[in-house]
Amino acid sequence: MRSERRHLWVALLYALEPLAEGWSKQTDGRGRAYFYHAETGESRWRPPAYDAHRALLEDQHAASSALDARAGGAAAQRALRLQRARSLAAMEKEKEDVEAAEDEQHALDESMRLAFHQLLTAGFFRVDERTLMFSA
Helix, strand or coil, X not given: CHHHHHCHHHHHXXXXXXXXXXXXXXXXXXCCEEEEECCCCCEECCCCCHHHHHHHXXXXXXXXXXXXXXXXXXXXXXXXXXXXXHHHHHHHHHHHHHHHHHHHHHHHHHHHHHHHHXXXXXXXXXXXXXXXXXXX
């Protein structure tokens, strides 16, 4: 729709342009309008300026599409760069989170090792990997 508004001037030019010399607007037996050139005897359903305005409109559409493609291409490249930056930031954050989790696990392992050592020095002994017993 936005693209169509850009070219409204072509439609206005078409609508406001008077008929070329020698052309007249006529009505057929069924009430339909047509255009007639008295000197040449040519008749047509569309005004004589239609083809020129249609070509102008197509040229304008092509030019707008080319501009939009260039602008869209630049916007797509910006969006891609932004997405890459966000992905890199997310990967960096994930790496930091993994490192923090590994540090927490290491600290927990160390505190468990110390607690286990304290239990062993307090008179507990290890029966198996999951069982400790106290010997008095």
